[in-house]
Amino acid sequence: MTSTPDDRDAGLRVREAALIERLRACPSLIVAYSGGVDSAYLAWQANRVLGTRALAVTADSPSYPERHRQMALAIARDFELRHEIIATHELDRPEYRANPANRCYFCKHELYSTLTAVARERGFAAIADGSNADDRGDYRPGRQAAREFGVVSPLDEAELTKDDIRRLSHEAGLPTWDEPASACLSSRIPYLSEVTDEKLRTIERAEDAIRALGFRILRVRHHGEIARLELGPGEIARAMEPATARAIDTALRALGFRYVTVDLRGYRLGSLNEALKLRPVPA
Numbered sequence: 001m002t003s004t005p006d007d008r009d010a011g012l013r014v015r016e017a018a019l020i021e022r023l024r025a026c027p028s029l030i031v032a033y034s035g036g037v038d039s040a041y042l043a044w045q046a047n048r049v050l051g052t053r054a055l056a057v058t059a060d061s062p063s064y065p066e067r068h069r070q071m072a073l074a075i076a077r078d079f080e081l082r083h084e085i086i087a088t089h090e091l092d093r094p095e096y097r098a099n100p101a102n103r104c105y106f107c108k109h110e111l112y113s114t115l116t117a118v119a120r121e122r123g124f125a126a127i128a129d130g131s132n133a134d135d136r137g138d139y140r141p142g143r144q145a146a147r148e149f150g151v152v153s154p155l156d157e158a159e160l161t162k163d164d165i166r167r168l169s170h171e172a173g174l175p176t177w178d179e180p181a182s183a184c185l186s187s188r189i190p191y192l193s194e195v196t197d198e199k200l201r202t203i204e205r206a207e208d209a210i211r212a213l214g215f216r217i218l219r220v221r222h223h224g225e226i227a228r229l230e231l232g233p234g235e236i237a238r239a240m241e242p243a244t245a246r247a248i249d250t251a252l253r254a255l256g257f258r259y260v261t262v263d264l265r266g267y268r269l270g271s272l273n274e275a276l277k278l279r280p281v282p283a
Contacts, residue, residue, distance in 0.1 A: 009179065012164055019158035020049055020130045027125040028053040032151075033083070034064070035072025037162070038130030040176045041169045043154055045083045046128070055124065059111050062197050063184040065204055067211075072120040075174065081164045090112050099195045101141070103186065108142035113151035122176040134162045138269070180217045180232075181269060189222050194218055202255050213244065216269050225258040232266040 016196070023046055031043045033056035036245035045277030058064075058072050061244065069085075074084035088110050090096045098105040115127050115137045129146055131153040146153070169177035199222050206220040206227060227249070231239055238244055239262050252260045 023049040104142035108145035227257040
């Protein structure tokens with residue numbers, strides 16, 4: 001039986017109510033807040049439910065884009081979130097810089113160990129991340145670190161999907177409601193290729209340059225002297241126009257890339273995971 005719009009709206013309201021009840025059950029809460037779609041909505045809702053007992057905390061590190069930092073600050077200011085920025089130092093960890101397939105585990109371990117210290121010092125009862133119900137099927141080693149530190153995922157627990165969160169964010173007036181999916185800058189570097197501050201800054205400047213040309217959904221994957229562009233499916237044709245192609249090529253060569261390519265499959269979430277050869281665990 002096909003669900004109707006009314007049925008879908010009713011389901012969304014049930015999930016929204018479940019989130020509010022979950023937050024009410026928290027005596028106090030730190031939200032790991034990057035300013036992306038999910039964490040912005042969670043921080044807004046936690047602030048609405050818990051007031052001063054909620055604290056949005058942004059981790060500042062070389063892998064965190066300045067664009068996202070400014071977005072997080074603007075939302076915290078405009079929606080009167082209780083907000084702080086802390087420094088994390090995952091780039092100081094050799095295991096993180098080595099960029100294994102579980103690099104995100106070491107990043108999140110650094111984040112949650114830092115947030116746990118803040119929570120202990122300040123008397124917060126729990127730490128929450130922005131994982132949602134759609135994240136369950138993706139390869140996310142950072143969730144192992146979350147489990148080890150007892151981090152809760154209220155959006156996931158309430159069965160809220162990314163589409164749900166976008167709709168609820170739109171209703172709340174959050175500017176992130178239609179923001180493209182975001183990830184740290186290190187996610188643009190292929191596994192086993194060392195993560196360095198120089199590469200991260202090059203990637204950030206490259207993506208800023210492409211965005212300045214009017215592209216909205218994009219990644220610049222750093223393959224040494226090759227920049228591989230992933231663009232939204234509707235934006236690939238424009239990148240092939242001669243004038244635009246020259247502008248892209250000029251901008252990225254100025255940053256040190258010798259070759260600039262456009263991935264004809266376009267942007268797709270977790271594309272670097274395609275290189276992983278996951279083998280079944282023996283019975």
